[in-house]
Amino acid sequence: MAEMTIKELARICGVAVSTVSRAMNDRADVNPATRARIRAAAERHGYVPNASARRLKIGTTRTITVIIQGEFGQLLIEVLEHLEAAFARAGYDMTMSHIADQNAHAATVERIVREGKYGGVVFLGRYGSADREEAAVLSRRLAEIDVPMVFCTTPDYSGSVALHSSISVDDHGGARDLTTHLASHGHRRIAFLGAGAEPDREHAWALRLAGYRAGLEAAGIPFDPSLVIGSAEPDQIYTMVNGYASTKRWLSEADTSVGGEADDVTAVLAVCDAAAIGAARALSEAGLRVPDDVSLVGFDGLDIAAYYVPRLTTVVQPVAELAQSTARVLMSTMDEPERAIEQVWIRGRLQSGESVKTL
Amino acid sequence: MAEMTIKELARICGVAVSTVSRAMNDRADVNPATRARIRAAAERHGYVPNASARRLKIGTTRTITVIIQGEFGQLLIEVLEHLEAAFARAGYDMTMSHIADQNAHAATVERIVREGKYGGVVFLGRYGSADREEAAVLSRRLAEIDVPMVFCTTPDYSGSVALHSSISVDDHGGARDLTTHLASHGHRRIAFLGAGAEPDREHAWALRLAGYRAGLEAAGIPFDPSLVIGSAEPDQIYTMVNGYASTKRWLSEADTSVGGEADDVTAVLAVCDAAAIGAARALSEAGLRVPDDVSLVGFDGLDIAAYYVPRLTTVVQPVAELAQSTARVLMSTMDEPERAIEQVWIRGRLQSGESVKTL
DNA sequence: CTGAAAGCGCTTACAG
DNA sequence: CTGAAAGCGCTTACAG
DSSP states (O other): OOOOOHHHHHHHHTSOHHHHHHHHTTOSSSOHHHHHHHHHHHHHHTOOOOHHHHHHHHSOOSEEEEEEESOOOHHHHHHHHHHHHHHHHTTOEEEEEEEOOTTOOHHHHHHHHHTTOOSEEEEESSOSOSSHHHHHHHHHHHHHSOSOEEEESSOOOSSSSOOSEEEEEOHHHHHHHHHHHHHHTTOOSEEEEEEOSSOOTTSHHHHHHHHHHHHHHHTTOOOOGGGEEEOSSTTSTTSHHHHHHHHHHHHHHHHHSTTOGGGGOOEEEESSHHHHHHHHHHHHHTTOOTTTTOEEEOSBOOHHHHHSSSOOBEEEOOHHHHHHHHHHHHHHHHHOTTOOOOEEEEOOEEEOOSOOOOO | OOOOOHHHHHHHHTSOHHHHHHHHTTOSSSOHHHHHHHHHHHHHHTOOOOHHHHHHHHSOOSEEEEEEESOOOHHHHHHHHHHHHHHHHTTOEEEEEEEOOTTOOHHHHHHHHHTTOOSEEEEESSOSOSSHHHHHHHHHHHHHSOSOEEEESSOOOSSSSOOSEEEEEOHHHHHHHHHHHHHHTTOOSEEEEEEOSSOOTTSHHHHHHHHHHHHHHHTTOOOOGGGEEEOSSGGGTTSHHHHHHHHHHHHHHHHHSTTOGGGGOOEEEESSHHHHHHHHHHHHHTTOOTTTTOEEEOSBOOHHHHHSSSOOBEEEOOHHHHHHHHHHHHHHHHHOTTOOOOEEEEOOEEEOOSOOOOO
């Protein structure tokens, strides 16, 4: 079936192309009867306006692209689905581009954006380099591109002054709540599992680590750096394999080191649910049961947390609210480009499972 | 920063726009020095050709879109990542469109495709209606659209004659292997968990159910329809919630019914890993331990299968091969549109865990 | 309410 | 090797 153009449809309907254009775009200044006739013919012949020609002429588009970078798991899928629904309700198409490269070059992103195919951009997930300076440079280059842009589930890395709006769960508050929860169940030797290698204040793990420290402090528990367990897989922090490998390494080091710090740990706060699942397996292999021997909590509120045995205590990311907020901020920025930058932090909800023992 | 056009860049370089075009597109007939000078200027000024104008002129594009429909989980993510890598190696961009609607209207798909933004289309995941007739109609309408198209992880629903190439894991063979595996460990009362409601031969669950029956037959075990457990959530068969709810319902019905069929079941073959995880929770709530009281196997080979306690015996989908095969078939079809339809079935690998007890 | 015409930013024969 | 010109399929002032 050959592609039909506006010209052919105009000929078929016996009108000018401009009239067809007006009819297809629902302009007020068309005779309702003409409009109906044209649309019926379009439907019948399967005419769909050429998106490239339209965009070239209009200069703008009702398509949003979501750029997903790095780790791409269940959490981002859920956010994506809500984003799509939110944009669809507002009459926008949404498409996605995944950037596999852990350290995407600004150039890759720039190219996607500058091609001019999109009216707005959502960055989803971790973006840019783990390296602070590099990330800041990327952020500044992005800010020079004349396209509305907002970050979702990742904060802005620009440095002191935020250059982009961002919407995230309150990582700090969530981890603090989990720590307080553990403390209120009698735990005082609480480990944090899955810290990253770089001292980067804005990464989710770093914010969660800070929340953990705040929770300890609120409970009057002194912070012990030896209870911060680093990631064995720093390139894939938020995964089962990292939770597993990090816990394995920690347990074996603790066994052999003087003092055996692991021995008196009664609870582990994992950087996310996936890492917690990996940790649970490593603990099990070491003969430690959850929660009888060690309590374990996660973060994110994935399905697996609710179906795991034992059900995992976690903080549920408000995915619907994150997506709606992101869509709202982006569309506002598209309407009003000079709009002020917003940093939105949405509180997650602590969901109690069966993985915490009361001491 | 204003968007730069080819005209401005031509003026800056003191050449004609046609020369800039040739330089940017790496044509042979440009003076290497001119070419270098133009590309340097483009880089310096951040010039990126307007994709819409280019596409309008060329009529074709090196962008592939992956249309994901319905359930979108970890398995599809892994396939997606491999697809992207495969297309990137061949110089194609890849973008994704998710269709949330379980029963996408052909119109939605047609619109995406007819807009003319893409050079090829991959359908990923289940597509079309669960209803056989509706699915066949969609398939036929899709075949009328003049765009290279291939189905990945889903077969073609056209009816007797396949209209589209498709690449899937060997669902039938995988389920047969799992059943044989269970039988060889002494199991004879094996349940199949997660059957769908429609008698649809091509759905993954139906193919796996058929493989299960073939496995039973090979082991000389009579097929017992009462051991086929239907999906409590037929709209989301391949999920934890369905595995959980279906198992719950089955256990409670079996308890109250005459004969209590559940009592003598020693093994459950779940339609996929996610459903198996849900089933494991339901079994645990009923006081049944895996594998001591019931053996349990899944399908897909997700990370969770390897990290769950007990490690889940499953068939690992060959995601890399699926993606590479899909990319290869699609690109061949783009080069040669009249190419013959191919149906590819790739064998999965049985991965032994700790969830099967030897009787 | 409708039509004729200009032009969006590119690419590609066609001349030179 | 380079340039001038036509045209891809649309939309949008501008006339009527």
